[in-house]
Amino acid sequence: MGRAIGATVVGYIVIACVTFAALTLAWVLLGADGAFRPGVFDVSLTWILVTIIVGVVAALAGGRVARMISKDATGPRLLAALLVIMGVAAAVHAFGADPVSPARTGAMPMFEAIAQTRMPLWSHLVNAVIGAASALIGGSAMKSA
Numbered sequence: 001m002g003r004a005i006g007a008t009v010v011g012y013i014v015i016a017c018v019t020f021a022a023l024t025l026a027w028v029l030l031g032a033d034g035a036f037r038p039g040v041f042d043v044s045l046t047w048i049l050v051t052i053i054v055g056v057v058a059a060l061a062g063g064r065v066a067r068m069i070s071k072d073a074t075g076p077r078l079l080a081a082l083l084v085i086m087g088v089a090a091a092v093h094a095f096g097a098d099p100v101s102p103a104r105t106g107a108m109p110m111f112e113a114i115a116q117t118r119m120p121l122w123s124h125l126v127n128a129v130i131g132a133a134s135a136l137i138g139g140s141a142m143k144s145a
């Protein structure tokens with residue numbers, strides 16, 4: 001079980017690294033005006049689609065790494081469960097957010113903008129389900145050694 005937990009942790013680290021790198025690149029390419037709806041910190045449909053695509057790629061990679069380390073399907077399964085739990089937690093947090101998005105004026109550094117980002121509640125749940133499925137697919141795409 002220790003190997004499976006370690007595989008889950010490393011798989012999640014892979015997901016976090018791939019996601020950070022890809023979304024940083026997306027931010028550079030799209031900028032605030034492409035990532036957010038005009039004048040507010042609500043994300044654009046473009047940004048939501050980017051996060052879904054990045055999430056799939058990252059979770060496929062994380063599931064594959066979890067499978068390689070755990071040597072069986074337990075690592076990817078635990079990783080998928082972790083992604084669902086974290087997605088539900090993010091949705092609960094979003095549910096409690098102020099329904100009025102703060103106004104966005106002028107340019108600001110990426111990390112300041114990220115702190116203000118507002119994703120729709122449904123997108124957290126969709127990303128959790130798609131991420132979990134992708135982690136399982138990534139983990140099953142490789143036969144155990």
